[in-house]
Amino acid sequence: MxxxxxxxxxxxxxxxxxxxxxxxxxxxxxxxxxxxxxxxxxxxxxxxLTGDADRPGSRGSFAAAGDMWHNVPVDQLFPPTVQGKGAGPGGADRFWTRIAVAPDSGCRDAFDPLLRKALAPVGCERLLRATYTDATQSHVTTVGLLFTTADAAGMTVLADRFDRDRLDRRTDLMPLPYAAEGTAAAGFGARQRAAWAISVLTDAPVVVYAVSGWADGRAVDTPQPAEDAMESGATTAPAQAGLGHEAQGLADRVERGLRKKAGTATERPS
Missing domain, CATH: 1.20.5 (Single alpha-helices involved in coiled-coils or other helix-helix interfaces)
Incomplete structure (x- = not known):
């Protein structure tokens, strides 16, 4: 029809x-x-060609984040005090005080050999570190910001590898702490590492990490990734002391601050 x-x-x-x-x-x-x-x-x-390039996570904010190691004051990257509402075991609040800031440096002697090798594909532009203590001065935690030379694709490849191979959980890939003489962290060395966290960002050329231990300098035989030490029912010494929460809580808050600054760094004045 x-x-x-x-x-x-x-x-x-x-x-x-x-x-x-x-x-x-x-x-x-x-x-x-x-x-x-x-x-x-x-x-x-x-x-x-206009404002879309300045969205958080865009190429503009990615580049801005890479310049933050010399464009942003240290007190904004590592605040003198950090509040961790709900960051402790059972949702308890935490409060940390900065006790030392390391001079910005390269990465040559800042990591154990295997971790340095794992991070090598993204390069090392600058490394910033600060060490904090908790309100009771019983624990110490070093937080690090590794600014890389990689582009977004390179950071994504590394993040995928860390996730796929669980490199953030290997005890032979723990970050080193920053021990400062005359502070509660004076005895915070490689043998004192108890819990750690590593985060490879994909919207900024930055690797964020934290490593925690006791302030009295005691050695740790069985360090744990923060993720494991924070699990309900974990009975290891780092877990019972809340050191997983110390590492993860500080790393999260420093990372949030960096993301916030990177997201506003390319905004135009109104």
């Missing part, structure tokens, strides 16, 4: 097929199509 073309009426009320258009109508329609396409294309191109 077939259907004929529907009919309309011209100005003299004579029937004509609706599907037909005269040349002037066709030309006008084509012109509108070209103009509309041009306007849409211009709008898309404009979005590429």
């Amino acid at each position: 077939t259907f004929g073309e529907p009919e309309g009426y011209d100005v003299d009320a004579r029937p004509r097929p609706l599907g037909r258009r005269n040349r002037s109508q066709v030309a006008a329609a084509a012109a509108c199509l070209v103009l509309g396409t041009g306007l849409i294309g211009g709008a898309v191109a404009g979005s590429w």
Whole structure:
């Protein structure tokens, strides 16, 4: 079964097929199509060249984050005091005080050999570190910000590898602490590491880590990744002391501060 073309009426009320258009109508329609396409294309191109580049997580904020090691004051990267509401075991609040800031440096002697090798693909632009103690001065925690030379793709590859191979849980890939003489962390060395956390960011060229231990300098035979030490029912000494929460809580809050600064670093003044 077939259907004929529907009919309309011209100005003299004579029937004509609706599907037909005269040349002037066709030309006008084509012109509108070209103009509309041009306007849409211009709008898309404009979005590429203007504010969209400054969205958090975009190329603009990624580059801005990479410059933060020399553009942002240390007190904004590592605040003198950090509040950890709900960051302790059972949702208890935590409060940390900064007791030492390491001079910004490279990575040559800052990591054990295997961790340095694992991080090598993203390079090392600068390493910033600070050590905190809890309100009771019973625990010490070093937080580090490794600013890499990698692009977003390189950071994603490393993050995927850490996640796939669980490199953040290997005891031979624990970060080193920063021990400062004359502070509660004076005896915080490699043997004193109790719990740790490592986070490879993909929206900034930064690796965030933290490692915690006791302030009295006691050695630890069975260190645990913070994720394990924070599990309900964990009975190891680091878990019972809440040292997993110390490492993860401080790492999370320093990371949040960095993300917040990176997200606003490229905003234009109003």
